[in-house]
Amino acid sequence: MVPTSYFLVLSAVLFAIGALGVLVRRNVLIIFMSVEMMLNAVNLTFAALAHHFLQLHGQVFVLMVMVVAAAEVAIGLAIVMSVVRHKDTTNIEDMNLLKG
């Protein structure tokens, strides 16, 4: 039996990689994937702790996060598509229309 702490460490590592990806990468699609990775790291934590405490709440919450993530991807990709059509770039640095 794998101890719960392994799962928590793994998810922390995954979350840190995702966050770092969001911060350092410039390509919108990569940033998107990094965000997904952060979400899934959280999902892993939920599932692991649900198993640890033998309760279903955590697992239900995972399903919830998946639904939200799917919706977010749909909208996010649509925005990316329209930006690409408009500016012909996926570089986040060029998307600064609302700059003060």
Add this chain to the structure above:
Amino acid sequence: MLDYAWLMLLFPALGVLIISFFGTRLGRRVVGFLAPAMVFLSFAVAVAMFVQMLGLPAEERSHELTLWNWMVVGNFSVDIALLIDQLSVTMALVVTGVGFLIHVYSAGYMHDDPRYPRFFAFLNFFILMMTTLILANNYLLMFVGWEGVGLASYMLIGFWFEKPTAADAGKKAFIVNRIGDFGLLLAIMVIWTGLGTLQFSEVFARAPEVWGVGNAAVMAATMLMLLAATGKSAQIPLFVWLPDAMEGPTPVSALIHAATMVTAGVYMIARSAVLFDLAPATGNWVAWVGVATAFVAGTIALTQTDLKRILAYSTVSQLGFMFVAVGVGAYAAGIFHLMTHAFFKALLFLGAGSVMHALHGELDIRKMGNLRAKLPVTYWTFVAGAAALAGIPLLSGFFSKDAILFYAFEHQIPLWVVGIITAFITAFYSFRMVFMAFWGEERDKKLFQHAHESPRVMTIPLILLAAGAVLAGYVGLPSISAIDGWLEPVLKAGEHAAEGAAHNFTLEMILLGVSALVALAGAYLAYRAYIVNRGMPKRVRESLGFVTKLVENKYYVDELYNAIVVEPLRAIGGWLAQTFDQRGIDGAVNGLAGATGWLGSQVRRLQSGMVGLYALAMLFGAVALLAWFAIR
């Protein structure tokens, strides 16, 4: 009929509404008929009330008519109510009667004016407000009329507002009157706080009990009323607006600035006779203000060369005589002179209008001469008016002025001395106008060639007014004065007058003789100076030097007021507009806007456009929150 007094207000009100809304569509003929007709109907109501009143015993002649309750605030209650008594009916007859004739005359005089309907709407509005003033049974409703006639006066003086002088004259009249109106408003407040009512009958019943003779409150109320009267009736110190008011159309000068509105102050003092009897000191002030104004304005009239301005100063001077009368307690004599003056001064103004009409707007008497050859009707009626003004025996002005001088003599002999000198001056300038304008030879040939008599719509009112100017005096013959007896129940002047007459019949006859001699002497001197010996006026002017300059410049009163009132106010206004408003008010508003803008420009830098930075900030925020929760 007395219960239908409200009809007197209804007709002019209808006239105002119909002409204001449909005037241009109805056309000149209809408007020119409708406006005089409305005033005539009012006049007919007044005559009917007068006739009915004659049939009643003296104590039943006063009638109050409450139309509706105007306002109730706490224990303060005012009605829209009319008081019909001997005094208000007399005033109503004069206002609507003379007003009707002037309306008819205006229909001819204003014939070519592009704003014809507007003129008649304003004239009818004036009649409406003047009847309100006269018929009101309380001070507040009277104040409404008082302000209303001031508004009408402003609109009509500035009727030809394209001319800057006319627009300025309108403003001047309005602003100067405002000072007086403020006095009346304060007087009303004093009366209300002291007596708890504004209705005439209650005020006059309570005042002697609550206040008594010489009380400070009654002094304050009457002095404030005197201030109000000096504004409306153009007395020292507020007379400066009336001569400038001559910029308005001539019928306006005749109706408002000679016959009716300017007498409102005299009417108010006569109406408040009970209060003025309680304040003898104020009465003295009234008399001296009156006689000083009469003298000052009379001397200015001597030097003027503009026909209408001579008449304007003459009006100021004659109003001064009325003030003397009401000041010495001879209220009936004041109202009597008010009535005769309404006839002859309206006549003189309309005559001046007729001359103006004939000479294409020329009013300088130095350019006239021999006009009697071209304008016979105007000439004869003008002579009747001038003779009545001069106080030539057996004409109306003779009897009324003499009554005033008699009471002035009884009261204080110095008043009489100044009065009789002014009467002499009056006679002189009246005939100076006649001789310079109508006698001698024509000075301006071209003007004279084109002169023509006015149409009948203008000459018939002149003839009717001339009849009034000649005959109106016979209601107030010395010692058997009908008007004294008629007004006695209202003014309580009858006993005083009858007593004086009984004791001093010889004195009155002597004074009568002196007045007659003085009037004739003034007229004769004018004849010598302007017909026989033409070099004389010039020699007199030169020999008087400094005095001539002073009088010709109207005692520099306008200049004085400009220096001590107008210019300082302008300076304050300029400072407020340019310094206080632009730096103070605008500075505060603009400063606030600037500060907000600066703050925004600083905060804007946070929005750098670098998404990575936002994400980092969010991360740090989240970590910081977590840390805070963890540590707590």
